[in-house]
Amino acid sequence: MIMEAETKKWIEKHIDKVVDKFRYGKLKVSDPEWCPCFKNDKCHAIGLADMNCFLCYCPHYENDKEEGGCKINNEKGGWHLSDKLTTGRIWDCSGCDWPHKEENIKKVLRKVYSIDGEN
Ligand code: SF4
Ligand code: SF4
Incomplete structure (x- = not known):
């Protein structure tokens, strides 16, 4: 339980940084082996200037x-x-761009960790 509370606090504090790290353009440079799509182009063209890979697989x-x-x-x-x-x-x-939008990723994270009453 203590661990859970600590994790929640950590996520609350660093949510912007965590999500930012997973921007396609950044991850492609920091971790080129993460995904085969980093060698060529995004997995799908969804028109987002910098799509986010945190939710590679959509929870919906x-x-x-x-x-x-x-x-x-x-x-x-x-x-x-x-x-x-x-x-x-x-x-x-x-x-669909839903899982690649940062506001939606933050919503999912807040729900998972019951932050800001999202549960
Ligand atoms: S969403 Fe997943 S498959 Fe698509 S580019 Fe990012 S890591 Fe690769
Ligand atoms: S929200 Fe979009 S990406 Fe997720 S399951 Fe529905 S159509 Fe697919």
């Missing part, structure tokens, strides 16, 4: 269904249809 993705899905029905995602898939469709997030 529906993992329990074979065809995936978006738990918040974000309209920037959509179904990719294909006869080659057993489900006939799969949820495609390539047009």
Whole structure:
């Protein structure tokens, strides 16, 4: 419990620095082996000047269904249809910037650590 409280305090104090470290442009230089996309270009073109990689995998993705899905029905995602898939469709997030926006990353972190009443 003490450890949890200490971690929470640390996150509260350093949240801007933590998130900043994961900016695509910075991480690409500080840790070039982190992701194969650092050798060429971003994983998907979403129009953000400097997308953030902290939430590489979106917490809203529906993992329990074979065809995936978006738990918040974000309209920037959509179904990719294909006869080659057993489900006939799969949820495609390539047009969505939600997990790469810093305000959303901070929201997730605050929720995880119950900071500022986000729980
Ligand atoms: S979000 Fe993930 S896959 Fe995309 S560039 Fe960043 S680390 Fe790589
Ligand atoms: S990336 Fe966007 S569309 Fe995909 S699960 Fe997350 S919020 Fe939904």
